Amino acid sequence: MTSIPQAAPTTGSLSNAGAPPATHSTPLVEVKNLTVEFPTEDGPFRAVDGIDLHIRRGETLAIVGESGSGKSVTALSLMRLIEFGGGRIVGGSIQLAGRDGGLRDLAQESLPAMNRLRGDEIAMIFQEPMTSLNPVFTIGDQIAEAVMLHQGLGRKEARSEALAMLNKVRIPEAARLLDRYPHQLSGGMRQRVMIAMALSCRPSLLIADEPTTALDVTIQAQILRLVRQLQDEMGMAVMFITHDMGVVAEVADRVLVMYRGKKVEEGVVDDVFARPQAPYTKALLAAVPKLGSLSGAPLPRRFPVLTVEGEAGIATEAERWQDTVEPAAPPILDVDDLFTRFEVRRGLFGRLTGRIHAVERVSFKVHPGETLALVGESGCGKSTAGRTIMQLQAPDSGSIRFSGRDIFAMPEAERRRMHQKIQYIFQDPYASLNPRVTVGFSIAEPLITHNLAKGAGVEERVAQLLVDVGLSPDHAKRYPHEFSGGQRQRICIARALACEPDLIIADEAVSALDVSIQAQIVNLLMDLQEKRRLAYLFISHDMAVVERVSHRVAVMYLGQIVEIGPRQAVFENPQHAYTRRLMAAVPIADPARRDRSRPLLEGEIPSPMRKLGDEPIWAPLVEVEPGHFVARHPVGDFA
Amino acid sequence: MSAVVPAAPAASRPVRSPFREFLRRFRRERQAIAAGVFLLALVLMAVFAPLLAPYAPAQPDYMHILEGPSAAHWAGTDAYGRDIFSRIIWGSRISLSVGFLSVTLGGIIGVVLGLISGFYGGWLDSLIMRVCDVLFAFPGILLAIGVIAILGPGIYNVIYAVAVFSVPVFARLVRGSTLALKQAVYVDAARAIGVRDRLIMLRHLLPGTMPSVIVYFSMRVGTAILTAASLSFIGLGAQPPSPEWGAMLADGRSYIGIASQVTLFPGLAIFVTVLAFNMLGDGLRDALDPKLRKL
Numbered sequence: 001m002t003s004i005p006q007a008a009p010t011t012g013s014l015s016n017a018g019a020p021p022a023t024h025s026t027p028l029v030e031v032k033n034l035t036v037e038f039p040t041e042d043g044p045f046r047a048v049d050g051i052d053l054h055i056r057r058g059e060t061l062a063i064v065g066e067s068g069s070g071k072s073v074t075a076l077s078l079m080r081l082i083e084f085g086g087g088r089i090v091g092g093s094i095q096l097a098g099r100d101g102g103l104r105d106l107a108q109e110s111l112p113a114m115n116r117l118r119g120d121e122i123a124m125i126f127q128e129p130m131t132s133l134n135p136v137f138t139i140g141d142q143i144a145e146a147v148m149l150h151q152g153l154g155r156k157e158a159r160s161e162a163l164a165m166l167n168k169v170r171i172p173e174a175a176r177l178l179d180r181y182p183h184q185l186s187g188g189m190r191q192r193v194m195i196a197m198a199l200s201c202r203p204s205l206l207i208a209d210e211p212t213t214a215l216d217v218t219i220q221a222q223i224l225r226l227v228r229q230l231q232d233e234m235g236m237a238v239m240f241i242t243h244d245m246g247v248v249a250e251v252a253d254r255v256l257v258m259y260r261g262k263k264v265e266e267g268v269v270d271d272v273f274a275r276p277q278a279p280y281t282k283a284l285l286a287a288v289p290k291l292g293s294l295s296g297a298p299l300p301r302r303f304p305v306l307t308v309e310g311e312a313g314i315a316t317e318a319e320r321w322q323d324t325v326e327p328a329a330p331p332i333l334d335v336d337d338l339f340t341r342f343e344v345r346r347g348l349f350g351r352l353t354g355r356i357h358a359v360e361r362v363s364f365k366v367h368p369g370e371t372l373a374l375v376g377e378s379g380c381g382k383s384t385a386g387r388t389i390m391q392l393q394a395p396d397s398g399s400i401r402f403s404g405r406d407i408f409a410m411p412e413a414e415r416r417r418m419h420q421k422i423q424y425i426f427q428d429p430y431a432s433l434n435p436r437v438t439v440g441f442s443i444a445e446p447l448i449t450h451n452l453a454k455g456a457g458v459e460e461r462v463a464q465l466l467v468d469v470g471l472s473p474d475h476a477k478r479y480p481h482e483f484s485g486g487q488r489q490r491i492c493i494a495r496a497l498a499c500e501p502d503l504i505i506a507d508e509a510v511s512a513l514d515v516s517i518q519a520q521i522v523n524l525l526m527d528l529q530e531k532r533r534l535a536y537l538f539i540s541h542d543m544a545v546v547e548r549v550s551h552r553v554a555v556m557y558l559g560q561i562v563e564i565g566p567r568q569a570v571f572e573n574p575q576h577a578y579t580r581r582l583m584a585a586v587p588i589a590d591p592a593r594r595d596r597s598r599p600l601l602e603g604e605i606p607s608p609m610r611k612l613g614d615e616p617i618w619a620p621l622v623e624v625e626p627g628h629f630v631a632r633h634p635v636g637d638f639a
Numbered sequence: 640m641s642a643v644v645p646a647a648p649a650a651s652r653p654v655r656s657p658f659r660e661f662l663r664r665f666r667r668e669r670q671a672i673a674a675g676v677f678l679l680a681l682v683l684m685a686v687f688a689p690l691l692a693p694y695a696p697a698q699p700d701y702m703h704i705l706e707g708p709s710a711a712h713w714a715g716t717d718a719y720g721r722d723i724f725s726r727i728i729w730g731s732r733i734s735l736s737v738g739f740l741s742v743t744l745g746g747i748i749g750v751v752l753g754l755i756s757g758f759y760g761g762w763l764d765s766l767i768m769r770v771c772d773v774l775f776a777f778p779g780i781l782l783a784i785g786v787i788a789i790l791g792p793g794i795y796n797v798i799y800a801v802a803v804f805s806v807p808v809f810a811r812l813v814r815g816s817t818l819a820l821k822q823a824v825y826v827d828a829a830r831a832i833g834v835r836d837r838l839i840m841l842r843h844l845l846p847g848t849m850p851s852v853i854v855y856f857s858m859r860v861g862t863a864i865l866t867a868a869s870l871s872f873i874g875l876g877a878q879p880p881s882p883e884w885g886a887m888l889a890d891g892r893s894y895i896g897i898a899s900q901v902t903l904f905p906g907l908a909i910f911v912t913v914l915a916f917n918m919l920g921d922g923l924r925d926a927l928d929p930k931l932r933k934l
Contacts, residue, residue, distance in 0.1 A: 390831050392827055392830060392831060416833050417833075419831070419832060419833030420832075420833065423831070423832065424828070424831040426824050426827070426828060428824060431823060431824035431825065432824040432825050432827070432828040433825055433828075434823075434825045434829075434842075434843050435657070435825075436657050436846045436847065437842075437846075438656075445829065445832060445834065445842075446832040446833070449832060449833055449834050449835075449838070450833065479656065479657070492828075495828075495832070498832075499832070
């Protein structure tokens with residue numbers, strides 16, 4: 001806790017920034033016994049409880065914890081933005097060594113003085129770059145405003161400074177971007193702009209609050225590397241708030257683990273990962289899916305189960321492999337040449353100008369008891385494929401056979417019955433439950449709809465389903481807002497199970513959950529598969545989770561499947577360039593394995609929108625080994 | 640399962656249904672509660688009018704015409720010597736039932752149209768909304784007069800007339816919330832388990848529109864009472880000698896200089912009742928609108 005990281009890569013680069021070595025040992029920020037409360041109806045809620053931390057110049061401190069652990073509150077308290085959110089710093093001090101050499105306590109500073117410090121000495125970037133930028137001003141004006149405010153430059157100088165900053169965050173064609181509006185930029189570009197704005201005053205501390213959580217992995221990797229490079233160039237300290245252990249391993253020099261407002265562990269990143277002390281840290285690390293952890297094994301496996309014995313937590317890998325596939329049985333789902341496109345209309349008369357090729361000649365099969373993962377980044381069409389199979393979206397052409405019967409050839413009544421056998425789990429469990437009805441009703445709704453139970457039978461069945469997913473029967477009387485995220489997803493799973501389905505489409509079903517909860521839900525899904533021989537279509541962007549759960553994997557890019565095959569084959573012997581880039585971009589939750597020079601995907605994810613008549617190239621996939629197919633024709637940027 | 644992260648909510652907390660949640664917040668709306676209590680008293684007064692009214696409402700007494708308030712006649716008498724206080728009590732029956740019935744009728748039609756319009760969209764939506772636009776283009780009272788002109792004067796026709804101009808208000812309101820609600824993932828989720836359109840509308844969309852419908856209902860009843868009184872005032876609504884508040888105002892017009900009580904008390908009754916409905920509506924809105932929800 002007190003040791004200074006000697007071998008951390010950034011410390012060497014400090015001399016580049018010209019920071020005097022003498023300041024290295026004195027912390028830039030020292031927080032002592034920080035306590036923050038929020039008033040609620042049931043008395044004050046203590047969000048941060050006596051946190052001590054320090055950050056040295058040029059250092060990256062990662063604060064990691066799950067939702068509600070108080071990590072963002074800590075960050076906002078440092079900026080004294082917490083008062084605007086209704087919180088109150090009730091105790092402790094925040095010492096900042098200012099540029100002028102003086103120490104000041106930010107917890108006591110007046111609001112006008114804080115206004116001057118914010119952006120100047122401490123800058124912050126947020127999770128959602130769209131809402132952090134003002135939609136009615138151009139990018140150039142927004143950066144220039146920050147520069148004029150803090151550096152007292154004129155409009156013209158501020159603008160050239162803005163251009164310099166955009167170049168600094170490696171934005172291509174920065175001069176043209178100055179006159180653009182935020183909505184014309186992609187998420188990754190917006191986050192770069194936010195970083196440019198934050199850095200425009202050369203702050204000594206940058207607070208980054210989950211800056212990459214809303215971004216795709218390949219873009220996340222770019223942004224993480226950018227932050228690292230800029231830190232080396234400018235010698236600033238970074239406080240990095242994240243829930244993702246992979247990101248921590250990637251960026252941090254030191255780690256502080258928070259749980260329920262308290263610090264449970266702090267240390268040099270390699271130590272914390274290699275020898276976690278607190279049981280909570282151990283549990284957290286055990287729950288983190290690590291890409292490559294199932295190398296050499298053909299079947300999926302549950303997440304390790306953590307048992308706490310006294311002070312020590314012991315993670316035990318499950319003995320059982322998920323051997324549930326019946327390869328000889330006819331496929332439960334057979335998708336053939338599926339096309340789903342969205343029309344893009346422009347102008348006064350709504351002229352058809354183009355189409356979004358969301359799903360482009362997609363074919364795959366899912367066998368009973370099998371998990372097929374559909375992976376890809378945002379906009380690749382994986383969700384649209386799922387929604388089309390669920391008939392929430394009409395396809396343009398193609399066939400979907402369920403248990404050998406063509407869904408589109410079925411009469412209406414039969415299609416309705418078939419709905420029982422395919423169920424869907426959505427990403428956001430809170431949004432997919434009607435807040436105005438009890439959880440019991442939500443679970444009972446499919447039973448009532450399909451007349452599967454009556455009267456007291458419904459209640460019994462709901463109680464049983466709740467038990468099946470690890471909740472208790474009396475939860476049925478409660479409303480969705482009374483549950484935690486993980487519990488809500490269990491409820492959604494119970495609802496999906498009500499009709500005894502054969503296939504469940506899980507659309508990013510665990511990506512909104514905290515890691516420990518995510519591991520529990522994935523284990524639950526796998527247990528249910530074992531018990532009921534369920535087939536899953538597991539739609540996800542998270543390669544590490546996919547490695548754990550799936551028997552086979554299909555990689556989607558620009559609406560097409562570019563690679564499909566057994567999970568072991570795709571992960572250990574990726575054939576398509578995009579698959580390889582996708583895997584390289586995944587942050588690995590192991591600082592010993594971090595490689596900051598690995599090649600990353602440059603630039604943006606291309607848009608699936610095409611002009612009329614501009615048909616994408618297509619050719620049949622090529623079989624490279626048994627059951628492992630790959631696209632050899634050019635798709636998007638991959639020739 | 641990793642046992643380290645225990646589930647958050649404590650089991651002992653009472654179940655907070657949306658209705659309880661509403662009651663909890665509504666308790667803080669003191670003005671609205673006062674208005675509600677007043678309106679409840681008014682309803683009881685209307686129900687028990689035969690027991691409460693000291694005189695028959697249409698009983699003339701030519702010995703005591705245009706008398707001011709006294710112990711015998713609390714609100715004085717009118718040009719025929721009828722007891723104004725009794726007439727106001729009896730009149731509350733007419734005003735309240737016209738208000739409730741017309742808005743209920745208009746509200747039901749409007750809610751159904753709004754749900755259909757918002758849920759299905761397309762040409763049906765355009766048709767319903769254009770009809771609503773046309774109805775909106777008329778001033779409410781003029782529209783009501785038009786309806787009366789077709790149906791003929793009389794208190795029942797006032798109900799239809801006022802209902803007609805309540806329809807577009809509810810239709811638009813409900814269409815708006817339906818459009819927002821049908822984007823919700825839980826509507827997709829219901830569709831994914833095969834719930835029929837009609838049930839999706841009734842189970843998942845209608846309850847969501849109810850908060851704003853309830854608020855508007857309360858406010859519209861006030862407006863409806865006012866409109867009904869206006870129609871009666873110009874002679875198109877309740878016919879003499881029925882003790883309708885608006886008609887009473889019209890009766891007292893000629894004597895306003897010598898016997899102000901003839902207009903004052905019915906006017907006051909209309910004013911206080913409409914005010915109470917509006918205040919109740921305000922309070923309901925504050926208690927039901929999640930955007931105004933305080934921590």
